[in-house]
Each structure stands twice: as structure tokens, then as C-alpha cells.
Amino acid sequence: xxxxxxxxxxxxxxxxxYHRYLGELxxxxxxxxxxxxxxxxxxxxxxxxxxxxxxxxxxxxQGYGYNVKDLYDAITMILGLEKTYxxxxxxxxxxxxxxxxxxxxxxxxxxxxxxxxxxxxxxxxKIRDVExxxxxxxxxxxxxxxxxxxxxxxxxxxxxxxxxxxxxxxVKAFWNFSAVDINVPDDVIVESVHLSDSLFxxxxxxxxxxxxxxxxxx
Amino acid sequence: xxxxxxxxxxxxxxxxxYHRYLGELxxxxxxxxxxxxxxxxxxxxxxxxxxxxxxxxxxxxQGYGYNVKDLYDAITMILGLEKTYxxxxxxxxxxxxxxxxxxxxxxxxxxxxxxxxxxxxxxxxKIRDVExxxxxxxxxxxxxxxxxxxxxxxxxxxxxxxxxxxxxxxVKAFWNFSAVDINVPDDVIVESVHLSDSLFxxxxxxxxxxxxxxxxxx
DNA sequence: TAGATTGTTAATCGATTAACAATC
DNA sequence: TAGATTGTTAATCGATTAACAATC
Numbered sequence: 478x479x480x481x482x483x484x485x486x487x488x489x490x491x492x493x494x495y496h497r498y499l500g501e502l503x504x505x506x507x508x509x510x511x512x513x514x515x516x517x518x519x520x521x522x523x524x525x526x527x528x529x530x531x532x533x534x535x536x537x538x539q540g541y542g543y544n545v546k547d548l549y550d551a552i553t554m555i556l557g558l559e560k561t562y563x564x565x566x567x568x569x570x571x572x573x574x575x576x577x578x579x580x581x582x583x584x585x586x587x588x589x590x591x592x593x594x595x596x597x598x599x600x601x602x603k604i605r606d607v608e609x610x611x612x613x614x615x616x617x618x619x620x621x622x623x624x625x626x627x628x629x630x631x632x633x634x635x636x637x638x639x640x641x642x643x644x645x646x647x648v649k650a651f652w653n654f655s656a657v658d659i660n661v662p663d664d665v666i667v668e669s670v671h672l673s674d675s676l677f678x679x680x681x682x683x684x685x686x687x688x689x690x691x692x693x694x695x
Numbered sequence: 696x697x698x699x700x701x702x703x704x705x706x707x708x709x710x711x712x713y714h715r716y717l718g719e720l721x722x723x724x725x726x727x728x729x730x731x732x733x734x735x736x737x738x739x740x741x742x743x744x745x746x747x748x749x750x751x752x753x754x755x756x757q758g759y760g761y762n763v764k765d766l767y768d769a770i771t772m773i774l775g776l777e778k779t780y781x782x783x784x785x786x787x788x789x790x791x792x793x794x795x796x797x798x799x800x801x802x803x804x805x806x807x808x809x810x811x812x813x814x815x816x817x818x819x820x821k822i823r824d825v826e827x828x829x830x831x832x833x834x835x836x837x838x839x840x841x842x843x844x845x846x847x848x849x850x851x852x853x854x855x856x857x858x859x860x861x862x863x864x865x866v867k868a869f870w871n872f873s874a875v876d877i878n879v880p881d882d883v884i885v886e887s888v889h890l891s892d893s894l895f896x897x898x899x900x901x902x903x904x905x906x907x908x909x910x911x912x913x
Numbered sequence: 914t915a916g917a918t919t920g921t922t923a924a925t926c927g928a929t930t931a932a933c934a935a936t937c
Numbered sequence: 938t939a940g941a942t943t944g945t946t947a948a949t950c951g952a953t954t955a956a957c958a959a960t961c
Contacts, residue, residue, distance in 0.1 A: 485952075493896070528920090528921090538919070557899055626901075652894060666901065674712065682884045730942075746945085748944095749945075758943075
């Protein structure tokens, strides 16, 4: 089981989206915004925005609305984006390399310290100055270089084993791209991105009408 | 706005997970399972499993439970995985290539017909026999080769424009990896994978305890 | 001050869980 | 038949929306 959050996951998952929209407004030179204006832009209710924000404090001002920069900075802080996070990628295949190459994460304080793989052809390779190491060296590396977030881009067969090994050397958070649910102790965080699951909701929706026609005829 | 579904999205998003667990059981030679046994494996309530499945019909049998193969096949059908889907990837950078290389999607009937990019260095490149074409040829290609799903792995600045152009030539579903919400007509499906949003929920959770200490002191 | 808009309480809605009669 | 377990209705819970007093 992963750690329970003080604030509901429904709200937490909306925070990055608020952050994006406020960043955009800030870029466009907008200095203030009401919950109603923002709600129109985002396609949510003004009530929800006010409720969500008030889980963390009163960032607005009656009669005025919200100061865009202040609110953006507050959400940046709430999301923990004022800190830095050291991370490793386990699995230096296509997806692992793609994530390693995605420099945007670095901007937000997520620093990649190493990649690991079993494939001798990949070991020694450098991706944006970060080296691919033999996965046998993983525990040793993490013991010497404390790692906040382990990114798992490995086949599902190996995911639980790798997670267990990393938990044993103190890793407390996983970004899991393997097509399997990993089991971790209560104090360890897992955020999974199940790409196939996501894709299958598309095929479901492309077929839903036909599906219910089929089901009715039974 | 994207199309409303008959079944709630909460349920739809659980279907691929059922599918994974049942596939695993099937692989392990398990022939029958009760909602209670499955609930223990998956960490959900038996009640939820029965409610979810009964949105689509009665696949079980009183006193027996569910036949694993039958239920697996039923969910395969429900998810639309008995059909094939022609797709294109727009944006042949690291992430686009990683997805193109991920052969598992092909197994489930998702066929990649082409990639598109603006970068002359990428145009002409082949990824697993699929060619990267100039994005200028995109509409022409889609007009001649009907495409079910367009996968957007492009910078956020270009996402809406590309989506609009594809909608104009009849694309009805998008798998969007751009860090922006795209607006589409009612009859068009969008499934977004916002990687940064997902990552930021990790930094949030790593910081939550400290955050609330900070907030209390104000 | 008057108008606007928040912060917050109350009402509603939808999703999850519990319970149990139906039935294999 | 008796036991087990579904399918389904009813109860509960949590999240969303509405309403409005507080206040800038």
C-alpha cells in the first residue's frame, strides 16, 4: 500500500493543471484572475477551484480575485517544485531514453543521476551527459548517491524485483511505467503511468456505441 | 468537449486493470475466480468488481464465480481489442520514436501507419518499417489512409493546430502527450497523458508533510 | 460606500460499499 | 439439497456544486 495523502488525490491531480494554466496566464502578462474567469478557461466550476485552493489556504482576496503570480508561486510551492529531486532511470530502452532526453523535467528540479540497464550494448552509453550503468551496480550507486525518485521503464516481469531492491536501499518514490502494479510499503510512493491502460480507454470509447448495440441483442 | 460515455469514466479506467489481472490468471492456468478472490489480488472491494462488470452484463454464475477465460474474452471485447486501429504519430522525437518502437501495442491491434515530423533530419527515417514523413503531407496521407487514432508527441505550442488539421480530415480520436489540453468537437475523443502532471504528483506527495507544517505556521 | 468576489457552510450528486434475495 | 456466490437494491461515503455571509 502507498501512503495516504492529507488532501484527496482528486484534488492533487488537478493541481498541476492549475499550475499550467496559471503559468500560461503569467506568460501572457495577466496579473489578476477571478475563480469564475479561470473556471471558464479550464472548463471546471468556479466553486471547485475555490474549494481546491482552500485546501491549502486563502490565496485570494474578496472583491479582487487572485493575483496570478502569487497563486502560481503558491502552487509551485505546494507541488514541491521549489526543491530538487535526484532520480535514476531503470531501463534504458526507448522509453527510458526518451524520458532521459526530456529536458523539461530538469527545469523543474528533477535531476537525472544515472540510468541502469542489463543490456551490455547500452551500458556505457551517455544520454545528455548521464551514463547508462550496469544494473548490478544499482544498489551500490543508490547507497552512495541518495535518490529521491526511481523511474521504472523496464519490462513488467522485472518491475517488482527492481522496486524491492531499490526500497531496500532507501528509495521512497517510484514513477512506474511498467505494465504492472508494484507493491510497496506504506511509506513509499508509487505513481504509475500505464500507457496500455490509457490507450485501451480510447479503443473502448471508439467502440462503446457498437458495444451496447451488441449487448442489447443478447 | 469530448464525447460523453454511457459508462462512467471511473469504471472505464478500471477495465484495463481487470484485463491485466485476468490475463495473468489465465497465463497461470487459473480457470475460475470469485469476485472476492479477485478483490484480494487487486486490492479493491468484491462489490466494486461485481458492480463494474454488471455495467456490461452478467458474466458470472451464482455459487461458482467467474470463468477466467470467458471473463477475459468479454473484457477484451468490451475494450474493443478484437478490432484493429490504424494510427499515426505526429512528432517523431524521442517520445514518438519510443512509442513507435513499443511493439506491444501492435499485438493489441493498434497498427502504426506513419510518423510525421517537421525536422528534415528525421524525415525519411524508418522506425520498425514505418516511415517518418514530412508533416506537410499529413492531411493528404490521412485523406488517403483513414486513421482511427492520432498520437500527438509534439511540443505544446503546436498541439492544437495539429489536432485541428487532423480533425478537418476526419480523425476522431487523439492520444495526446503534449503538455496542453486540446479542444475538440463533441464527437472526438481525447485521451491525454500529461507526464509532467503525473511527475508533479510525486513531488507533491514527497513534500506534503512538510508543506502542511509550513502552512500551519502562517 | 457599493460592487465584486472570496472563503466556507450547506445541499446535491455520483460513486463506492454493504446487504441480501435469487440461483447455480 | 446445502453451500457458495452472483446480480442487484439499498445505504453510505466522498466529491462536487450551490449559496451566501464575510470582507476587500
